[in-house]
Amino acid sequence: MTYKNDYILSCRDIYKSYPMGATKLEVLKGANLSITRGEFVAIRGASGSGKSTLLHILGALDMPDRGDVFFEGKDIDSFSARQANEFRNKKIGFVFQFYHLLDELTVLENVLLARMAHSSAVDWLACSAPAKSRAHQLLGELGLSERIAHRPFQLSGGERQRVAIARALMNQPDVILADEPTGNLDSQTGSGILEIFEKLHSVNQTVVMVTHDEKIAARAQRVIRLADGRILTT
């Protein structure tokens, strides 16, 4: 089934609940959202309103109980296993509040992992030189050239988040999904991270950012609110 393919990513009538003892906690109750290519959208909402849940569903990290997610107008439910993996690995770049970097790997390796994740050993050998060159370039653009051999635990919070952004950008994703990307940072460092998203937006990168912070949200091109399990129409 196709739906509104002028949108890069959209969802319709999303319901999601979690079991809670004998009952269910209904988190999303008919959420609808449409993102246009090149938009920088902030999703605001109180803690516990379901922002992370919605973002995970949009990126196919989690499944709704019912409702549909469409990527370029195509229902992601209809994807083959290969298409679904490609969607998660190549089309979407995730950025999380707590970075989710691997401390056993260097900064460069963390970024390269995004490319290795969907390559066979043979493919990886064939593409590793251009991949390394892209990783170096991204880390350079994000001001991390001097940190490529560091391990994440040797970096500041802002540096870790910039590594996570480089990792998210590695496969030239169609959409960046960022969950409270400044939530663990002081306001000045957080502002620097927002500047990166603003710069990405200026070159047409689609960014969907979840935040409970009004000031952070105001930096986006469009702010929408999640409350009572739905996206409020403004």
Ligand SMILES: Nc1ncnc2c1ncn2[C@@H]1O[C@H](COP(=O)(O)OP(=O)(O)OP(=O)(O)O)[C@@H](O)[C@H]1O
């Ligand atoms: N795996 C889970 N099992 C049970 N309940 C869950 C699970 N994940 C989330 N919840 C509950 O669902 C609700 C929404 O969670 P979610 O993490 O989406 O909220 P949020 O808006 O991102 O909040 P925050 O701003 O604090 O990050 C919360 O009440 C949470 O406790």
Ligand SMILES: [Mg+2]
């Ligand atoms: Mg959350």
